[in-house]
Amino acid sequence: MAEDKRQSRPRPTNYRFQKRRVCNFCANHIDEIDYIELAKEINKSGERVGRDGERRMRYITERGRILPRRMSGVCVKHQRSLAVAIKRARNMALLPFQD
Template identity: 40%
Template structure:
């Protein structure tokens, strides 16, 4: 039986995920540019919603690619 995944953002007491923090966002995006689901990353529902918004804003601001080539 595998261990339950723990939300790293909850452990670090993250209140706001900034869309300009590319180093953090890259951990939650595949090499093809797709957002990794929370069942794989272990992110809580609240933080997963914040991550989705931040990643989509970063894509619009051209900080992250929409899809990797």
């Protein structure tokens, strides 16, 4: 009876594996993230508008929160330095704490 519950389900026929996302900083061989350049990039990319009419930012949400790794597609090493750079840019008033 316990073995019946453990049986795996058959995979659907339209099932596809997701393509592995590559870190943007690793792909461009960027070792250090400069908070001034990051603030310029975020402010510039804030002008993008999605299909549903919402603003799209790459590393922070509309409300100013830092996106997690699984959403931004950044590796662990660069996510840590990205968070530090965003926090420094906020303290230098280059980025808002909230929108």
